[in-house]
Amino acid sequence: MRARARAVVIGGGVGGCSILYWLARLGWDDVVLVERADLTSGSTFHSAGLVGQLRGSLSLTKMMMASVDLYRTIGKEVGLETGWREVGSLRLASSPERLEEIARQAGWAKTFGLPLELISAAEAQELFPPMTTDGVLGAAYLPTDGYVDPSQLTFALAEGARRAGAEIETNTRVTAIATERGRVTGVVTDRGEIEAEVVVNAGGMFAAELGRLAGVTVPIVPMAHEYLVTRPTGLPLDMPTMRDPSLLVYFRPESGGLVMGGYERDPAPWSLDGIPPDFNGKLLEEDWPRFEPLLENAIRRVPALEEMEVVRLINGPEAFTPDGEFILGPTDVRGFWVAAGFCAHGLAGAGGMGKLVAEWIVEGTPSLDVWHMDSRRFGAAYASRSYTLARTTEVYSTYYDVKYPGHEREAGRPLRLSPAYPRLQELGAVCGEMSGWERANWFEPNAPAGDEGLRPRGWAGRNWSPAIGAEHVACREAAALFDESSFAKIEVAGPGSAELLEWLCDNRVARDVGAITYTQMLNAKGGIECDFTVTRLTEDRFRIVTGTAFGRHDLAWIRQHAPDDGSVDVRDVTSAYACIGLWGPASRTILAPLTTDPLDFPYMRARELAVGDVPCLALRVTYVGELGWELYCPSEFGLRLWD
Incomplete structure (x- = not known):
């Protein structure tokens, strides 16, 4: 085993092998993958293998489309079978709401460049003969979807990576992540150490444990996911895969029989206290009582299933995330990356995901907008195991629900509360x-x-x-009050703070004390990484106010580029301050009687004033196009300020 590599990928599932393949293809041939057991021995080997491309965002759909492009060719490239079958997919609409949903999906598909068709129930039955049309109002048919053999695909990717110069070390367990001054320096394994400037945590259901070795929270929960396989009965081999989300079930052809699975309303989180160290290439016990409601639903759609002989009920853990999206990208530890939490869709997304993550590592920015998958989207709340469990359980149990605009998740709430x-x-x-x-x-x-x-x-x-x-x-x-306490607040202080922010921001921010600047931070390609206001509080102290969801990302971006000589201190002060926004043409009339301080300071300026008996920092800014202020005070004064 080599002692040094440019990058180490941890995890020999389909995701890790895809990242390794693409890193090598992009010219990083000095890369190595380490796997605790054998390739595919985590969740990959028991995947049901469905590959569906149309998703709820352009970026994720493009990722899935890139997977299909790779799966069509990788077998020929390396001379290995992958089991790719481009049989198409059906998605049934068994209610008016579902019919509206697939009609909207047809519009998305056209925008995304996918040949999705809306067809009748009868046409769906022609494509999938064993189904009944009872209650089916229509269907969406995508002919370029299909399914693939998970193990064969993984070995093909591994072979492609080896041919491009990468190395793979199996039966090599990572025991520590080496870091120095907030930067990764390599990995420690039970077979020795490997120095590396980049480490990718593609550990599947083990990703949370691997993250903890680096001091990084990876909020995933393994969920038991079941599907059955029947004996062949002569069903057409070229039938499409089929989903009936109203019944919570999916099907795919399997050698003249069927694979059938689904998403239960009563999920089964697994091994919450830590995955057994010897859980490699293993399955969980069959859980027929939990699966039977899904089987009953499946028989309603495919009555012949009742007479088919079941070869096996496969029950395996899959890593799910609190919002149902992948976890990808850099972390708070420089050089430590995550690619995990694929929510039972790692096989469908692996090809495109590996390409995107590899491009991100090599070129510095991803080729798609993947903010909704960025590892830094999760706040401090997800360090709580119970909160992550509550959110993840909700994601699994509502997987097939219709998601309407403005939909809000309910699990784990309320958690973070402003003083008001x-x-x-x-x-x-x-x-x-x-x-x-x-x-x-x-x-x-x-x-x-x-x-x-x-x-x-x-x-x-x-x-x-x-x-x-x-x-x-x-x-x-007139006027309105806004509780903005949730907005993320970052303070950058120290003798090097002005120089750092001048370098990172595309606007001039080192103005005189009290100046507020609206600015962005750009990446090397000129794309926007951060978008916020910067207030100069003193000569060497600045306060950044950014969106609630972007605090961790923006904090990491600034820290990533800050000097490590102690001249700049970057810290999250969100919880330290409450913020009330007062805006509208009557706002000055409302505020004036509450303070003895003058309110005539200009737009985009900040100054201290007292509102009643509450000490505040007033920022003369607006997000609504009307006169007003943001009023910041220490959190313990927040309720009094609101009153």
Whole structure:
């Protein structure tokens, strides 16, 4: 085993082998993959193998499309079978809501460049003869979807990586991640150490444990996922895969028989106290009582299944995330990357995911907008195992639910509460959640002042209230209070702080003390990494205010580029300060009687003032196009400030 590599990939599943393959293809031939047991021995070997391309975002769909492009060719490239079968896929609509859903998906598919067709129930049955059309209102058919053999695909990717110069070390367990001054320096294994400037945690269900070795939280939970395999009965080999989300089940052809699985309403989280160290190439015990409701649903759609002989019920753990999205990208530890949490879709996404992560590592930026998959999207709340479990369980149990615009998850709430939260509740706030924070979307008592006739038709009008319009008008014509305590706040201080921010920001921020600057931070390609305001508090102290969801990302970006000579201190101060926004043409009239300090300082300036008996930093900014201020105070004064 080599003692040094440019990059070490941990994990010999389909995801890790794909990243290794693409790193080598992109010219990083000095790379090595280490696997604790044999290739595919984690979750990959028991995958059901479905590959569906159309997803809820352009980036994820493009990733899946790139996977299909690779799966079509990798077998010929390396001279190995992959089991790729491009048989197409069906998605049934068994309710008016599902019919509306697939109609919207057809629009997305056209935008994404996928040849998805809307077909009748009868046409769906022609493609998948054993199904019944009872209750089916229509279907979506995508002819370029299919399925693949997970182990064969993984070995093909591994062979391609080896041919490009990469090395693979199996039966090599990582016992420590070596770091120095916040940067990864290599890995320690039970067979020796490997120095490396880049380490990729592609450990599948072991990714959380590997993350802890580097001091990084990877919020995943292994969930038991079951599917059955029947004996061949002469069914057509070229049938498409088929999903009936209303019944929570999926099917694919298997050598003249069927594979059938689904997503239960009562998920089974597994091994929450740590995965057994010898759990390699193993399955869980069959759990027929938990699977039987899915089987009953499946028989409703495919009655012949009741008479088929079941060869085996396969029960294996799959790593799920708190929002149902992959976890990809760099972390707070420089050089330590994560590619995990594939939510039972690692096989479908592996080809494109590996390419994207490899490009990100080699070129410094991803080729797609993958913010919704960025490892830094998760806030501090996800260090709590119980919170992660609650959110992940909800993701699994609602996997096949229709997701309407404005949909909010409910598990684990409320968690992070601003000082003003009790008053928001008293005023009838309908709250949403962002990074664990409860935030008012609207106040339902304001609904009668709004116009119900403005409710969007159909899909977009479900999570909506006429209060939104009434509150907009009130802010535009009088004034409104906004609780902005959840906004992420970062302080950059020290003798090198001005120089650092001048280098990172595309606007000039080292102005005179009290100046507020709206700016971005750009990557090497000119793409926007951060978007926020910077206030110069003193000669060597700046406060950044950014979006609630972007705090960890922006903090990591600044720290990644900060000098390590002690001249700059970068810290998250979000919880230290409450913030109330007061905006509208009447805002000065409202604020003036509450302070003896002058309010005539100009736009994009900050100054200290007292509101009643609360010491505040007032920022003369606006996000609503009206006169007003952001008022910051220490959190313990927040409720008093609101009052």
